Amino acid sequence: MPEILEIEYYRLLAEGALEREIASVHVDRYAGKMNTPGLRPADIFPGLSFLTARRKGKLLLLDTEGPTFGMRFGMTGGLLLDGLATIDRLEYGPGRYEDKWVRASVTFVDGGSLLLHDPRRLGRILVDPDEDALGPDGFTLTLKEFREALTARGEGPALKARLLDQSKIAGVGNLLADEMLWRAALDPRRGCATLNDAETKRLHRHVRSTLTQLFDRGGSHTGDLMAERHPGGACPKDGQALFRDTVGGRTTWWCPKHQK
Ligand SMILES: [Zn+2]
Structure with missing residues (x-):
């Protein structure tokens, strides 16, 4: 399971996603489970850019000029930026990539992307997650x-x-x-x-x-x-x-x- 150290590696990777305009967001029904109905990342984030990549415990937080894009990685979640993965470093990850395991994607106007790759489907995308609970x-x-x-x-x-x-x-x-x-x-x-x-x-x-x-x-x-x-x-x-x-x-x- 990714622990705090792995999420810190993800945070460092996600710094490469900053200051890039978001074209579209897709979150599947597993990764989107915990959001308030009507609060859809696909509607909220296009047109915005991530400005800072923070972390609290195992929660990755990407702030925009609007809401914060939160990512949880569950048991087997990995992060990929522009095709570069840190998942090969994950003892509990699958050790390989498959398209069908992409649970959420952020596509940038420049053509690059940020992906949540998660075979076990426990990773989540959260709009303005509750940081005070940690x-x-x-x-x-x-x-x-x-x-x-x-x-x-x-x-x-x-x-x-x-x-x-x-x-x-x-x-x-x-x-x-x-x-x-x-x-x-x-x-x-x-x-x-x-x-x-x-x-x-x-x-x-x-x-x-x-x-x-x-x-x-x-x-x-x-x-x-x-x-x-x-x-x-x-x-x-x-x-x-x-x-x-x-x-x-x-x-x-x-x-x-x-x-x-
Ligand atoms: Zn001993």
Whole structure:
């Protein structure tokens, strides 16, 4: 699944779509599902141009002089600009292109295009999406914001579940959450409100550094733990056999020896 790092690559690609007049927009019935009836991207965006390419968590935001063109990429969504794809970098993408998987397209007056390519049909095009429903972005998350994100009644939900909660921290997906907790030596099942101050600071540091390091390496699937996410996998730090269970609704791998 594209996580925050992949959407940041898409955002960089989408910068090439700025300041180009939009000729037409097509959004299929899957990608258009979440829009208010009557609010059709095909009617709204022609004649406008994208002015800025922003991102909040896994949501890509292309602002115009009118409404904002929002893109969600679901499980397998990729972005193509003028035929150039970043989808080959996607561990969870199909690794190939097919016309029938194009769910939405923006064609520019100059003849180029911006496409949402998505075999699983969970990607969405949104007119003026609700950005306030998302927590602070993982890339720029401050320690103060992180402390607030971990606040909960009692022990709170599992750390892993809280890291995945997009309304608390925007952008972290399954692979990144496991990698961050493994690096920070914290058990993913721990209540998110049970961390002491040193642990909170340590996890915050690893949230930030894991994102910047894996962004440079090439994506969410480039973590140190990735190669060991299989039965018989061992901790790259200490060789301990990894545990696997469902935490926060997702398959989670962790080391029972050093993650406490
Ligand atoms: Zn270990």
